[in-house]
Amino acid sequence: MTITPADIFHDLEKIRETAPLVHNITNYVVMNTTANALLAIGASPVMAHAVEEVEDMASIAGALVINIGTLSHDWVQAMIKAVQTAASKKIPIVLDPVGAGATPYRTETAKALIRAAAPAIIRGNGSEIMALCDAGRTTKGVDSTSGSDQAVSAAGALSSDIGCTVCITGKTDYIVSADHTMTVKNGHPMMPRVTGLGCTATAICGAFASVNADFDKAAAHAMAVMGIAGEMAVQAATGPGTLQLHFIDALYRISKADIEGHLKV
Amino acid sequence: MTITPADIFHDLEKIRETAPLVHNITNYVVMNTTANALLAIGASPVMAHAVEEVEDMASIAGALVINIGTLSHDWVQAMIKAVQTAASKKIPIVLDPVGAGATPYRTETAKALIRAAAPAIIRGNGSEIMALCDAGRTTKGVDSTSGSDQAVSAAGALSSDIGCTVCITGKTDYIVSADHTMTVKNGHPMMPRVTGLGCTATAICGAFASVNADFDKAAAHAMAVMGIAGEMAVQAATGPGTLQLHFIDALYRISKADIEGHLKV
């Protein structure tokens, strides 16, 4: 099983044509970046975190993206309510367990969210995915200390357990299901020097999951578009500051030819 | 009644010379963008949302900008307190009812804020303005589903009712009072692909309202400067990412000649 430029572009066109509403409950650091990335790719982002409205907002969304990067008590309550609503309406949930493993609070919150409603896709770095499996607890802040490779078997177990797609991003991205693993090898070493590109990858998974119910493919397509846009952006950038903006431009402009020319699986 | 380049530039110069303090209680997504836009145009932005300090901060401001893009209970309390303080001190209030119509919580909060103290200017997209008038409830997330044109009569009713300027932004911007309507036709189709430019328009209304007590003109001048800066920025941009930054540069550089050369009413 693999992904093709034609399939990726098919989903991308669907996003651009239908502008799916992606409801984000995400961290303060990346709200602007992820909203811009979703708009650039053609989706319609909304941020809403009040317990008073998360049910209403999640109910009208094409996907719900939950990111625990800057947690606090009220936000966790709202996240729980939102994922339960989304699950009851069969709206796909994408979870980013930012910093799981760095503090018990983050690890426990991520696990509580998974128990409240099974995500369609979990996307994290190697350390974070391993923390969810109790396979290690070595996250340094929000940066990974585990090689992605080491985390793949943990991801397989997590995927079997929950019945979801697990996406580990790093130099190689692994999209792991109970019975198979796909890889995406696009991207550039400067990308981790831009804050929130992991969170953006999660949000883009939300956009793809809203148009493709095969969540393995949705996640892989999202990772391919992220990586290719990153490679395109690096051409125009003089460092991580300008990379951040050229990356948004690349998401906006990315064409079938760009995907055909760059895709590495 | 219309606006002229000379009048727009007069207000702009006044902002640049006096650096009015604009107190924003706004959403997480756009705080950085709106602060940068206000600085670029020559104003002095401050963000403060604690109930413990909003009265003190609103009291020393030239304008108060309230934006409900990422609400929660405590923030609503602070917004109410801030608008009451501003009203008691005759400090103009500009309200952005982000996502009114998308959830009852947003619609009700926007209405409660209006009841607490009449804004000088309400700025929103067509759906949001109609939601405030109970003329429709069709907002999809935070993006408009109503043509601006459809919303103009609703805006007229709202303006009469509250006694404020209502500014509907879209392809054409409508600045609506009880008895007349002005239009501004500047801007570029790529602008809605940058998150928070609507919120930025609201913040810029605050800067203009702090130097011009004719709030119809203040709003129209703000929309003209926004649209012209957007057109200038598009020349240098390769997509919505770079547009966001070149837009800030254009706000910083915009001259009388730029306004004379671009203004479309």
Add this chain to the structure above:
Amino acid sequence: MTITPADIFHDLEKIRETAPLVHNITNYVVMNTTANALLAIGASPVMAHAVEEVEDMASIAGALVINIGTLSHDWVQAMIKAVQTAASKKIPIVLDPVGAGATPYRTETAKALIRAAAPAIIRGNGSEIMALCDAGRTTKGVDSTSGSDQAVSAAGALSSDIGCTVCITGKTDYIVSADHTMTVKNGHPMMPRVTGLGCTATAICGAFASVNADFDKAAAHAMAVMGIAGEMAVQAATGPGTLQLHFIDALYRISKADIEGHLKV
């Protein structure tokens, strides 16, 4: 006592090699900017503000940066807990008293934080530093109304009282201790037109304090790198919008030759 290009570059290399974890409890406006600045310089930023996890996160950090730009009750509680934890583990604390003097709430919170645990470095503009000494209360929003020069004697008293380094930024930056003062004269007049560069300076102090226990030098090295990166960025910028991104690029690229060529003390 002064600073040298060799010493500055030595610290910078140490940051780049060890990627110290810098724990930030900072304001919403600048979270993205400061995270990107810390990543660009080679540090590993994390943002975490929940009372449930600040002790765990502060405990594993190389430095703790506290910024009161957008306060509220729960955040203040978390800040107090975080500084007490950091102090007990001998982790250097850097405090940015944003807007001290503008409202009593900010002034009192900044003083309460200092009482809870002595910072290694306090960085602010002239008005803010004077507000901490009760030497004046003239802050307009978050922008300084005092010349840096006027604030130097207040800073000396504050430094003696607390036993910390006080860093006043402005046209000239003053790094003040009980018994001596250093200056850094780098930077560019366009820099204050970018929101949050003061907050970024504070965060960069955190990175330097994590690798150099001489906090006077750490603060001065941070100011030199900020100012030089700003000068480099202005060359490529067409206004404050593009400056913000080129500044991040400059932090990423800054070399020993850049420091040697630009340093003004």
